[in-house]
Amino acid sequence: MWTRRAFLASVSIVALAGPVAARSAPAAGPRIRVQPVPLESVRLKPGPFLNAVARNREYLLSLDADRLLHNFRASAGLQPKAPVYGGWEARGIAGHTLGHYLSACSLMHAQTGDPAVRDHIHYIVDELAACQAAHGDGYIGGTTVERDGKEVDGKIVFEEIRRGTIESGGFDVNGGWVPLYTWHKVHAGLIDAYRTGKVERALPVMLGMAGYLATILEGLSDAQMQTLLKAEYGGLNESYANTHAITGDPRWLRVAEKIYDRRVLDPLTAEKDRLAGLHANTQIPKLIGLARIYELNGEPRDRIAARFFRNTVANHHSYVIGGNSQAEHFGPPDQLSDAITERTCEHCNSYNMLKLTRHQYGWAPDAALFDFYERVHLNHVLASQNPETGMFAYFMPLSAGAKRTWSTPHDSFWCCVGSGMESHAKHGDSIYWHDADTLYVNLFIPSTLDWEGGRLDLSTDYPFSDTITLTINAPMKHAIALRLPGWSKAPSVAVNGAPARLERRNGYAVLRREWRAGDRIELTVPMALTVEPTPDDPGIVAYTHGPIVLGADLGPASEDWDGLPPALVAATPEQAATPIDAAAHRFRLTGTKPEAVTLLPFFNQYDRRTAVYFPTFTRERWNAEEAAFIADQRARQALKKRTVDGIDIGEQQPERDHDIAFNHADLQSWAGKSGRLLPWGTGNYIEFTLAVRPGPMVLRALYWGEEVDKDFAIEIDGHLLAEEHRSVPPVKEWVAQDYPIPEALTRGKHNVRVRFETRGTDARIYEVRMLEAAAGA
Known part of the structure; x- marks a missing residue:
């Protein structure tokens, strides 16, 4: 039994285990040949990456730590100091953001030296220590779970796992939304607070937390572990490996290896x-x-x-x-x-x-x-990351006419908000790498390096320039290896204005000399336009120019778009693109139907609708297929307009958003689509909520055409909508089946509960849409 005494012993593990390894502790022996220069040795200079860091810093400092700590204090029986945030933080996965936030603040402090973000780390670590002491067993957590219709503290799930009660539908453990995923974020955040944020008192809190879960996992059989690991658990194995690297205690490595x-x-x-x-x-x-x-x-x-x-x-x-x-x-x-x-x-x-x-x-x-x-x-x-607001995008849509959807400051807190906080706190972490002999320059981001007595300045307008200049500001003994990008066909290097003698190695230009203050290195990487087809269809292409992916500008995101995807009708895609301003990555794409478009850097079209991939046609093929192509695109647009709501079964976020529930429904996939299998028998069900609108509605289900002779019922709010038999000839393609809904079942409602239930066979459910009835239907 994990007792208070065991917990108190665990937080003294540093003393018991002997000297703690260095914070970075990458590894022993030859397995790591090169390492990144410490982030605190790099400072960014003006440019888009420094702007991203600045916007992110503003957002981090705007967040209220007490609101992120709400569930942690409530779980520990302590009075919360502020209300919980909205979005995912108001749901069962609550607490994951706090872990990301600790990591982001730690990285931000290393990247900028800003003491304000470090103050936030100190405060949160102290609060977590208080929560941990109140629990008395090492536990700290913010997750919740539904029991008997009420949201209760998620610690109950961990204690059920300890007792060997483990069930998972793929994105839950005993009904709790990926509790080990959230646990990992907090564990990793405390590691970063200690190693990168340099907050010493994060270590005993982290070790107490690690010890609580370790006693649970150590008591599970391999079969029980495999059941537990069906649900997303983030990088929990990485956190235990890093805990071993910090302490030298082999226990943590054994736990890491068990999470397999x-x-x-x-x-x-x-x-x-x-x-x-x-x-x-x-x-x-x-x-x-x-x-x-x-x-x-x-x-x-x-x-x-x-x-x-x-x-x-x-x-x-x-x-x-x-x-x-x-x-x-x-x-x-x-x-x-x-x-x-x-x-x-x-x-x-x-x-x-x-x-x-x-x-x-x-x-x-x-x-x-x-x-x-x-x-x-x-x-x-x-x-x-939107450079004006500092908000984050979950997906990066590549389809024609798509726009980016940005988070809100206090009511999103998606996973990608958390990883976004971290991404934009550390843009300097991979510019410079080193071994004992060589300094590697891998990214061309304006920055200064102050490391091991040497100082270096990297200046460039890259990627809007093909020239990168490095100036040595203090003597350096390391050789300097400059990445020669594979996309640049004729890169060149000059030292102090003269062409350099260089050694080429593994894609690098390696320069060896006794570097003196004032030495100047100039790398030029000429950029060319390249066409990149999709691997399965060479007739669908994208464009790059040097390191930049190009996208067609299809207008402001604030306006609706119902145009046709630009189709390229030309001799070759290469011939269709002509430069307007190559340095700015601006090209004119002629020969596109219905009209010519302008190609611009995709990344900074933050509030524009774009197209990245272009279907290509010869003129002969276009003449033959134009009508069918336009009809297909218009049909897709019409379906999109008719769609009131939809759920992709077997996908974590859509299932959570639609309050999915089931008794027996295993995750599975077919032909690239996720879904769930209702096993053979009667009464196996899956149900979820879909929005409806006034007027006639149609439920559309997508089936794989070979899955025939299936018997199941479809209900709307407990009323039978259809008894489906799927007694049709098998076909090797996706088949959509529509079920008109009597208006009495949706009248006066904003949403309905949809249920699929077996009637003697198995059934596979993939995608379900709620549609407005077609005009004239």
Whole structure:
């Protein structure tokens, strides 16, 4: 039993375990070959990245720590000092933002030296210590769960797990919305407060927290662990690995190794891509954790899995901006052309892919890894924060006419708000890397470096200039390795105005000399326009210019858009684009129907509607298919206008937003779509809430055409809508089935409860929409 005495002993673990390892504690031995220069040694200079940091600092300082702490104090039996925030913080996942906030403030302090954000860390850590003392067993948490129709403290879920009561529908544990995910955010936030924020008293709080959950996990069998790990748990394995790195205590590494989801990780260890249909950001942190564990224990399988996963996602599941996923899920490899929608590229995924890329780079520095990093960093991460308001985007929509949806200051608190806080607190963390001999310059962000007695100034208007200048301001002994981007065909380097003799190695220009104050290095990376087709359909293309992804400007986001996607009718896509101002990445795309469009950098079209991918046609094909293309696009627009509400079954956020409930409904996927399987029998159900409008309504369900001879009922607010038998010829495609709803079932209502229930067979449910009846129907 985890007692108060055990807790008090746990917070003294530093003394018991002997000297605590260094805060950074990357690893022992040769597994890490290069490391990033400490963030506190880098200061950003004016430019879009410094502006992003400044807007983010304003937002961090505007938040009320007591509102983020509301649930933590309530859980501990202490009177909250302020009301809870809205959005996700008012729901079962509450508390995750506080963990992100601790990390973001710690990174912001390191990036800027601003003492104000560090004061917030001190205050929160002291409050969490008070909450932990009130619990008396190491627990600190803000999650809640519904029991008997009431929201209660989420600690009950953890104690149920301790007793071996573990059930999960994929995004919950015993009905609690991903409690281990939130736990990880707070654990990681305390680690960052200690290591990066330099707040010493965060360590005993973190160790008490780690000890509470460890006693639960250590008591579970492997089968129980695998059931528990069906639900998203963030990078919990990484946090325990880092706890080991800080303390040197092998207990924490054993716990990290136990947090191993065999269903997902074993195929990756065997270098098999079975990612289709999986919730993307549930998986990426698992591999970050494996990468960290490998650095500490040297287990080859962990390195193999992490490396294979990163390479597979980057090369076979990513869009042109480097982001991945559609509606938060991976599709089949190299199949993107039919998944270019308004819900592409979740920010959390890119945030975590950059973390994973940093690990892989640390093992074997290769400039190609930072070509990928730069593409994501410039074209997705920088695009995901509004530079005027500091607010964040959840998805980065790539479909024609789409716009970005921004968070609100106090009523969103999505996961991507949390990762956004962190992303825009640390833009200097990967510019400079080093080993004992060489300083690597990987990102071309205006900055100054003050490190190990040497001082360096990086000046540039990149990416709106192809020239990067480094000035040595104090003697340096390290060789300097400049990344030569793979997209630049003829880069050049000059030192003190003369062409440099250089060594080329792994995509770098390596310069060796005794650097003196006043030495000047100039790197020029000429940029060219490139056409990048989707891997499965070379007739759908995107444009890049140097490191910049281009997007067509289709007008202000504040205005409705019902135009046709620009279709390119020309001899070749390359011939269709002509420069207006190449330095500003402005091109004219002629030959597009219905009219020519202007290509601009995608990332900074913050309040514009855009198109990133363009279907291409020869003139002959366009003449033959124009009518069908226009009819298909108009049908899509008409369906969008008719759609009142919809739910993608098997996707975490849509299910939560629509208050999903079920008794037996396993997560599954098919042909790139997520869904749930109601097992064979009678009375297995899934139900959810959909909005309705006045007037005739139609329920539309999407089925896979081969899933026939199924018997199930569909109800609206307990009234039978249809008895479905699916006795139709099988087809290998998606099939939409409409069910007209009697007006009496929706009259005077704003929403209804929809239920699917088996009647003797199994049933698979994927996507359900509530539509206005078609005109004239």
